[in-house]
Amino acid sequence: MTASVTDPPIPASADGDLLAIAREQVLERGEPLTYDQILAVLRTGDDELEAWLALAHEVRLRYQGPSVEVEGIVSLKTGGCPEDCHFCSQSGQFTSPVRSVWLNIPELVRAAKQTAATGASEFCIVAAVRGPDDKLMEQLREGVAAIQAAVDINVAASVGMLTQEQVDDLVDMGIHRYNHNLEAGRSFFPQVVTTHSWQERWDTCEMIAASGMELCCGGLVGMGETLEQRAELAADLSRLQPHEVPLNFLNPRPGTPFGHLEPMDTGDALRTIAAFRLALPRTILRYAGGRELTLGDLGTRDGLLGGINAVIVGNYLTTLGRDPKEDLELLADLDMPIRALNDTF
Amino acid sequence: MTPSDVGATVAAAGVGEVPLPDDRAHAAYCGACGDPLGGGHDAQAPACARRLELEPPRYCVVCRRRMKVQVTPGAWAATCVVHGSVEHSTWH
Ligand code: SF4
Ligand SMILES: [Zn+2]
Ligand SMILES: [Zn+2]
Numbered sequence: 131m132t133a134s135v136t137d138p139p140i141p142a143s144a145d146g147d148l149l150a151i152a153r154e155q156v157l158e159r160g161e162p163l164t165y166d167q168i169l170a171v172l173r174t175g176d177d178e179l180e181a182w183l184a185l186a187h188e189v190r191l192r193y194q195g196p197s198v199e200v201e202g203i204v205s206l207k208t209g210g211c212p213e214d215c216h217f218c219s220q221s222g223q224f225t226s227p228v229r230s231v232w233l234n235i236p237e238l239v240r241a242a243k244q245t246a247a248t249g250a251s252e253f254c255i256v257a258a259v260r261g262p263d264d265k266l267m268e269q270l271r272e273g274v275a276a277i278q279a280a281v282d283i284n285v286a287a288s289v290g291m292l293t294q295e296q297v298d299d300l301v302d303m304g305i306h307r308y309n310h311n312l313e314a315g316r317s318f319f320p321q322v323v324t325t326h327s328w329q330e331r332w333d334t335c336e337m338i339a340a341s342g343m344e345l346c347c348g349g350l351v352g353m354g355e356t357l358e359q360r361a362e363l364a365a366d367l368s369r370l371q372p373h374e375v376p377l378n379f380l381n382p383r384p385g386t387p388f389g390h391l392e393p394m395d396t397g398d399a400l401r402t403i404a405a406f407r408l409a410l411p412r413t414i415l416r417y418a419g420g421r422e423l424t425l426g427d428l429g430t431r432d433g434l435l436g437g438i439n440a441v442i443v444g445n446y447l448t449t450l451g452r453d454p455k456e457d458l459e460l461l462a463d464l465d466m467p468i469r470a471l472n473d474t475f
Numbered sequence: 476m477t478p479s480d481v482g483a484t485v486a487a488a489g490v491g492e493v494p495l496p497d498d499r500a501h502a503a504y505c506g507a508c509g510d511p512l513g514g515g516h517d518a519q520a521p522a523c524a525r526r527l528e529l530e531p532p533r534y535c536v537v538c539r540r541r542m543k544v545q546v547t548p549g550a551w552a553a554t555c556v557v558h559g560s561v562e563h564s565t566w567h
Contacts, residue, residue: 204547
């Protein structure tokens with residue numbers, strides 16, 4: 131929920147009060163932080179970071195339990211995208227060295243099997259497109275059927291903006307969850323993408339939410355947005371109530387318009403995790419891209435004890451992740467069991 | 476982890492004596508940025524090495540052609556149209 135006239139006024143400067151209010155409101159009553167409150171959390175100093183992470187962890191444990199959802203992702207169609215998302219090395223509009231390439235069905239099934247072997251319950255098939263054409267939908271149908279016949283794993287998809295007919299087709303294929311990110315807060319979005327609008331993204335998200343598939347919708351932080359714009363993204367997501375929110379930290383890619391930006395500060399990234407958890411108490415909050423660069427090993431652990439309850443194992447779409455063994459050992463060390471295939475919250 | 480210490484498995488070699496696209500012994504170009512090795516590249520070599528810990532090489536180190544690179548959860552494969560393909564597992 132975004133700020134409304136019924137929200138109690140929050141003194142943004144009285145941080146001690148804010149922590150107590152957040153505890154009562156989010157932890158005890160399960161009500162998400164409002165826009166003003168999220169912003170106030172994002173403005174707190176490093177001296178309070180530990181307290182906010184601890185509260186976010188308590189909220190995660192109360193509403194999502196101790197388990198962690200593990201997912202693998204793979205790119206069915208890489209590169210050559212007509213859109214111009216300024217963070218993305220797969221846009222065909224920049225001088226990024228990423229070349230266009232398609233994955234074949236046997237390779238797709240092999241990737242799903244590898245992912246399942248880690249204990250993962252989700253496998254997401256991604257394509258770098260504005261939206262799917264008939265060829266991609268056909269490839270997807272074939273690929274999903276081949277995975278379902280060979281591997282015990284939920285299949286998710288992320289193939290851009292959709293028509294209602296395509297939404298229905300995806301439901302028919304048995305797609306369990308669909309990813310479509312808002313990417314950025316509405317007011318910052320035009321500085322990130324010019325080839326489509328925030329509203330178009332929102333519309334696809336609403337269609338997914340109404341379809342019976344689970345909605346996975348998140349964004350990126352560390353793209354030069356103001357704290358207000360970062361809070362706006364969290365509040366927008368809170369209003370949308372997705373089943374899952376993947377949180378990406380910008381990994382500046384060479385050749386893209388954001389390639390010159392510095393990776394986000396670790397403290398800021400952790401504060402963002404806590405604020406997003408308090409804005410989304412009942413949502414799966416997943417580490418997505420950029421965590422290796424932004425958080426490192428220590429920060430990764432702190433985030434899992436500060437609101438994160440899902441990870442992507444192995445590599446990303448064009449970049450490399452950590453060895454899954456390291457992540458699985460960390461989860462075991464933290465006493466966080468891997469969420470099983472049919473567990474729900 | 477760097478591509479050189481992840482336990483390389485060669486999927487398909489180039490023809491005959493032709494070196495592979497990530498063959499360090501025959502490298503004339505940087506796999507990360509595509510610039511010629513040595514000289515002006517030395518200054519940015521550490522940054523390129525760090526980049527190669529987080530992503531596969533994008534340029535063939537023998538001929539500088541941009542490669543087709545496929546990343547999957549547990550591996551990456553890169554193909555130079557002249558120097559063939561390599562595949563590396565990233566899971567131990
Ligand atoms: S639509 Fe997706 S693949 Fe295309 S440029 Fe944007 S983020 Fe990249
Ligand atoms: Zn280089
Ligand atoms: Zn070559």
